[in-house]
Amino acid sequence: MCLAVPLKIVSIAGKxxxxxxxxxxxxxxxxxxxxxxxxxxxxxxxxxxxxxLTKEQAEENFACIQEAIDAL
Structure with missing residues (x-):
């Protein structure tokens, strides 16, 4: 199974x-x-x-991840 996660960019240096x-x-x-x-x-x-992602898309993904964690 593959898993992608949302992240907020804080700094960039080239690639x-x-x-x-x-x-x-x-x-x-x-x-x-x-x-x-x-x-x-x-x-x-x-x-x-x-x-x-838009901020809204990222927040929705964060909420889904938290829901999965809470279900454990």
Whole structure:
């Protein structure tokens, strides 16, 4: 099973970025997403940003992840 997670971009340096979610930071690659800036949200799989999200889409994903965690 594959899992992608939403992250908020906090910094970008070339093709590398740092994203955060739930207080955790992750170094990611942003090769596939043009025109990213800090504050944008992306869906990340295997260390690569694969899709840009709106804030609302990211929040919906965060809520779904929390719902799954609460069900455990």
């Amino acid at each position: 590398h970025a740092v994203g955060t979610a739930a207080g955790l930071s992750q170094n990611i690659r942003v090769d596939f997403i043009p025109d990213l800036k800090p504050g944008d949200y992306v869906m990340v799989h295997a260390g690569f940003a694969i899709q840009k």
